[in-house]
Amino acid sequence: MSALIYQQVTDTIIQQLESGAAPWVKEWNSSSSADHNAISGKAYQGINTIILGMSAATNGFKSNTWATYKQWAEKGAQVLKGTKGTTIIFYSPIKGTKVTASGEEKTYHYVLKSYSVFNADQVTGYVAPIALVKTFNSIAALEALAANTGADIKHGGDKAFFSPSGDFIQMPNKGDFSSEPAYYATLLHELAHWSGAESRLGRDLSGRFGNEAYAAEELVAELSAAFLCAEYQINGDLRHAGYIQSWLKVLKNDNKAIFKAAALAQKAADYIKTFSTEEAAAIEESELIEA
Secondary structure, eight states, rough: OOHOOOOOOOHHHHHHTTTTTOTTTTOOOOOSOSSEEEEOOOOOHHHHHHHHHHHHHHOOOOEEEEHHHHHHHHTTOOEEEOOEEEEEEEEEEEEEEEEOSSSSSOOOOEEEEEEHHHGGGGGGGGOOOOOOOOOOOOOOOOOOOOOOTTEEEEEESSSOETTTTEEEEEEGGGGBBBSSSHHHHHHHHHOOOOTTSSTTOOOOTTTTTTGGGGHHHHHHHHHHHHHHHHHOOOOOOOGGGGGHHHHHHHHHHHHTTHHHHHHHHHHHHHHHHTTTTTHHHHHHHHHHHOO
């Protein structure tokens, strides 16, 4: 049983990584608290944090509250019919002995058990406690920069992305981020994607990068965000681990790829900076002097 659980969890994580996603690596939370049990209030830890994070990302759960079928019943809530639980693991303390295939006797001090838990979004009759509103301290220069670009920036949901077809940026709510720098680092990353649209820089990655253009575009956006974070002294954690393997493949296949990506990233950063109040004022002053 233990070996099966280990393999199931491992296979799920591998599947997520191979699809280019690492749900546990993000700079925002679905709510103000970590994944926790509805009865005890205790936060889940270790591998269960990863398991529940992947389940929430896959199913679009907004709540971070979980419980078993029986625990939800104790709270007067009912699991919706046909919903599937998420399997988590628990190490139950125990002492005993077992005989291995070779005849060797081994002592063990715990047994691995599994449980199915259901997210609060999967039940009826449960009213979540009112969460305290987190204070967000805006950075004026970056707020002005974003506004000046004219980019359509929407807030809400649990995803951060740029939609080329809709020409808009989707961001989670500001209060859902772990910190102000985390929010602005993510916003700058998405603005870098926005800059590459055909109507703006018209970034074309089909030549050098070919089939790996998507990974290359993520690398360009990541580098551009890093350049801009340094420019604005933002200590944002630029961790997009879901793309690391793809980036490695791009770089291993072409030893000039990083130079091309960096050049495109610098171009994107420079383009975005033209929308800053200070940059615009400097350009205007330079034009007046030349005139």
